[in-house]
Amino acid sequence: MRSSTARSSRRFLVAALAGALTLAACGDDDGDDGDAASTDAPAVSEAATDATEAASAASAAPSAPAATTAIAGGGAATVASVSTDPAGTEAADTEASGAATTGAASTASTAPSGSGAASGGGDTEAAVVVGAVLEPTSLDIVTKAGAALDQVLLDNVYETLLQATEDSTVVAGLTELPEISEDGLTYTFTVPEGVTFHSGDPLTAADIVSSLDAFRTDPGSGVEELASIASVEAADDTTVVVTLSERDNDLLYRLTRREGAVLQADATDLDNSANGTGPFTFTEWNQGSSITMTRNDDYWGDPATVAEVTFQYFTDPNAAINALTTGDADVLTGVNTDLVGQFEGDDDYVVNEGTTNGEFTLGMNNSRAPFDNPDVRRAIRQAIDKEGYLELLNGFGTIVGGPVPPTDPWFEDLTEVAPYDPDAARAALEAAGVEEGTPFTLTWPNFYPTTSAEYVASQLADVGLEIEIVPVEFSVWLEQVYGNADYDLTAVLHVEPRDIANYANPDYYWRYDNPEVQQLVADAKGAESEDEANELLTEAARLISEDSPVDWLILQADITVSTPNITGYPTNDTASRFDASTITVAD
């Protein structure tokens, strides 16, 4: 449906040009990364006038999945390359391996799933080079935010106390599920036996205590998430008791996230090293390029199915594509929706469309007129045709009518709450006294494709609003928009899982303040049972959608492409992590 071999060569060129334009746009907007890109930018638009239209249409994908919590980057393209030589020498000539046996390219959303795929066979000595667009800025998982960090280190090097399945059920992780007291205030964890850190030291209760304490106290990154914890104590060598100040239904899930990661108690140099208990040991960080890890042969669970994994980072999506086609890479995840076309229908590649937690969200400043009026906000939502946007993304993504992705237990289809209806939007704007031609700014983090911004602007122009697109660097966005709420409209990809609580925080950058929603979310946190909590949150989500504090443009798809000889890699990105331990390379 989306693929056609006949078109592939033209798409190839279009893709290249699209990338070129994206790059030009980036440089243009940046203003401070050297004048190179910006001086070149106008030149290309002349050189490529003919192709501009096609190219810009093709470069429309919101391509920075992890960008809300991690700085920089274009798309979280994860790339894996394989060579049978663990040292990684001559990784360049795997071209032949692409043509190996299994031929079928699939576009199914349920392609090789990561969990439990560790079937026998496969080259256990293979060195898989896995890379991503978003490179961590530091390896310090305790204090430095960033989905890029979770992606490479969690499940691979560090392990979390608990794990979440893809449908969001919390299960045992490094430890079994804790015993929870009747009043829900005491969680008792049992320290597993036979687990050692990569340093060789055994895992003790003290390590778990110190890890939780590190995350929940300033400047740990889990201060907010673990706020309900009053104390963490080692009752004896094998028991850790977590005491809460109030009931918190969220806590178990939080412990499946980075806040649940277990580090050795006296770990030092967290910025440049990582000593965990996971199936891989951290080997080397070649900053600006790659992170390498080696199989941990003393791992307490099932050992990893490949000997070495390298995350290779690509800031330019075309470079990632080139790496895959030349065999320097064998799996790409988070592939740009405009670049994936060339692989579809090609037997040398497998294309998977998985789901993510990333709602590409059009933020509205609820504290600023006229966006303090729910009717105006709903009108904005009704003015933007999501189907059209999905088409712009070549059909990749899911339309959601609310803040909840289908993978969360409190999901409900809310697309009917504010369906596309430009006439109703025009009428509502008029009724609210918003005059035709009223100017607003759309503050746009510059790593998202400008075509998406232009789409939004043109849809809003259609109902009489004049939108000025203001591209900013993400660090500027964090200060102006996120920090100071100094904006009219903005857009950002929200990849944080279970982020409905943001809508219950009146200080969040949307400045959305509805006591009813806040009450529901708080009640859910303290509810007696999970079912009750889910019910409350479902209600909150509907209320939020009716209030339209923001618009949800699309739920981003997780697109992975690999050569057919590689299986067992994760194809859904619902928790910003990439478990590499089950990757299998066919002999």
Added chain:
Amino acid sequence: MALFVLRRLGLLVIAFLVTSVLVFLMLRLLPGDLARVVGGTEASPERIETLREELGLNRPLWNQYTSWIGGVIQGDFGESMLSRATVTSELGQKLTVTGPLVLASTVLSILVAVPLGIFAAARHRGADGIAVSAVGQLGIALPTFWVGLMLATIVGARWGWLPAQGFPRQGWEETGRAVKSLVLPTLTLALSQGAVLLRFVRSATLDVLHQDYIRTARAKGLTRTQALWRHGLRNAALPIISILGVQIASLIAGVVVIERVFNLPGVGQMLVTDIGSRDLEKVQGTVLLIAVIVLVVGFLVDVLHQLVDPRLRGRG
């Protein structure tokens, strides 16, 4: 001569201090904040404050400057506020990629552009001369990243002749692959540099051709070519050398683009990333260190000029 060297050294120190202040202040003028980058989208205002304190961002500016420059004077160019890696080690590491790239493309562009430029000037009325300068013009018009992208996707990915992207993880230990990785980036960069250089060589040579001493030489009985070789080129060389110096600046800009297109872990990529995350201490250290290198090279060239060109002596 000694006086000249001393005076130039004094200027060098002043230039260094001015550069350091400029770099420091310009980065502080940028909106955006490292603490926010570290905190991400889930950080509360309180946590941002704690982070600012941790990172030393809430100290007064003069305090930040003096403690930084104090370190620099002792040879400590600072470290990344994010990864804690020192600027010197990081830059040294990245220069193993960027250094050879810049050097090779500069040499290549000189080797190609200088003879072609002289040729285009000598034959500026001939069809061949015009053709050469037209090609040079085209080279200027083509955007660097577009050329790079075309080379990468066609020569690298489509035909598979050379690596389309990347640099071996093992660095220069993997010599063959490292050299191959740099071929296409070098060609791309050399093309844009060479095209500009060709224009300058051509116009400098044309200028010289109209000088009186060339006419005198012709009157003496030399052919045009002989006059150009014996008397012209030496004089044309001076502006060309100056332009080479100026090109270093545009070279750094070019490197930023090339390294991105070819996914090379070099200085350009590093600077862009660090500026993006507002790792100010690392950026200012890196920029200052590059500035020092450029200043010192400039100083050495000046001294050499003095030694080579007797006319400059005594002018200081």
